[in-house]
Amino acid sequence: MTAYPKTAALMARGAEFLGTERAVLCGAMSWVSERNLVAAISNAGGFGVIACGAMTPELLDTEITATAALTSKPFGVNLITMHPRLFDLIEVCSRHKVGHVVLAGGIPPKGAVEAIKAFGAKVIVFAPTLALAKKLFRSGADALVIEGSEAGGHIGPVSTSVLAQEFLPALAAEHVVFVAGGIGRGEMIASYLEMGASGVQLGTRFACASESIAHPAFKAAFFRANARDAVASVQIDPRLPVIPVRALRNKGSDEFIAKQIEVARRLDEGVVDMGEAQLEIEHFWAGALRRAVIEGDVENGSLMAGQSVGMVTREEPVSTIMAELMDECEGALAGR
Known part of the structure; x- marks a missing residue:
């Protein structure tokens, strides 16, 4: 130094x-x-x-x-x-x-x-x-x-x-x-x-x-991104807790929002109980970080990144x- x-x-x-x-x-x-x-x-x-x-x-x-x-x-x-x-x-x-x-x-x-x-x-x-x-x-x-x-x-x-x-x-x-x-x-x-x-x-x-x-595809996604692309996950329904995670928005994050809406509807209709609904939400991202980092699936994986990504x-x-x-x-x- x-x-x-x-x-x-x-x-x-x-x-x-x-x-x-x-x-x-x-x-x-x-x-x-x-x-x-x-x-x-x-x-x-x-x-x-x-x-x-x-x-x-x-x-x-x-x-x-x-x-x-x-x-x-x-x-x-x-x-x-x-x-x-x-x-x-x-x-x-x-x-x-x-x-x-x-x-x-x-x-x-x-x-x-x-x-x-x-x-x-x-x-x-x-x-x-x-x-x-x-x-x-x-x-x-x-x-x-x-x-x-x-x-x-x-x-x-x-x-x-x-x-x-x-x-x-x-x-x-x-x-x-x-x-x-x-x-x-x-x-x-x-x-x-x-x-x-x-x-x-x-x-x-x-x-x-x-x-x-x-994976090179993971790195390429970072190089393309700017600060506003690194967004925090959204919780749609208070009954279905979502731990906030900041990652690059992609197909997977958009589908997660749709998934929450779908599960909330099924919960309202009595098709699933609260425990099943919450577990379904929790399991959505299972293995998603590995899919992005190791396998290079930047569409469906989780591209965790901070706002300094730009x-x-x-x-x-x-x-x-x-x-x-x-x-x-x-x-x-x-x-x-």
């Missing part, structure tokens, strides 16, 4: 916490954040994070081993709190001496944070409200990611800029806080660092890197993306 003295100074606490040169995490993207991209992020001075998702403990064990063979730099593991075998996955991380575990997808269940800290790892959490963030820190969390609705994948209702204004003044002086959601350029990184963030997390910007195993215009090595972000950030800080 000697080429970026101002950026290095503002990222110092985050970089020390992660054990990296740059306090830039790559958001854990299922099917995308695997050994190749994770290792490339870490080798470029950032912090790669394996997206465990629905992996079994055996698969996670294999993925961590494979990632460690590609990089000697620090990387983390993202675990979904509602995974039925969460504590088995934590045990896998313990055996590999993983240094940082990210708990995502909800409030960590009782004993999860303690189980991770027991083998010396740092715990990174997400929180949609300031009150919950403070509670998680009191419960032992070591760092927080605040992620706004501009992000890709599962999202909350509040924008990154609003969350940053609420969380950073209250927490940044005493805690390590990373900002995520809609970040595509270094100038924005500079702004959040100046507000007190210890670092940032980006996902969409790295999804189409040369090292990403995403800044993803070509395939580049991770090292090039990282250098560009740092150049932009340092230039912005130097020009203040």
Whole structure:
């Protein structure tokens, strides 16, 4: 970071916490954040994070081993709190001496944070409200990611800029806080660092890197898209809950709206009961992310992307993306 003295100074606490040169995490993207991209992020001075998702403990064990063979730099593991075998996955991380575990997808269940800290790892959490963030820190969390609705994948209702204004003044002086959601350029990184963030997390910007195993058709869809194409999923009927997900609009997302209308009608007519109706909605997207990322079905798969997708215009090595972000950030800080 000697080429970026101002950026290095503002990222110092985050970089020390992660054990990296740059306090830039790559958001854990299922099917995308695997050994190749994770290792490339870490080798470029950032912090790669394996997206465990629905992996079994055996698969996670294999993925961590494979990632460690590609990089000697620090990387983390993202675990979904509602995974039925969460504590088995934590045990896998313990055996590999993983240094940082990210708990995502909800409030960590009782004993999860303690189980991770027991083998010396740092715990990174997400929180949609300031009150919950403070509670998680009191419960032992070591760092927080605040992620706004501009992000890709599962999202909350509040924008990154609003969350940053609420969380950073209250927490940044005493805690390590990373900002995520809609970040595509270094100038924005500079702004959040100046507000007190210890670092940032980006996902969409790295999804189409040369090292990403995403299908060429998936990457091409990103290159064609602009910010307004990355839309949040719509809930048609309050009886049929839909967890908000931001993805590129395609045939599948349009059909999902039609599906909700159809199921609501059948529910009104008594053809299906509430449980059956809700299950039908829940199963609509089953396997959809894999279909898009791995198989290249960009019409029917889920093209999860943040609103920064308009800044993803070509395939580049991770090292090039990282250098560009740092150049932009340092230039912005130097020009203040």
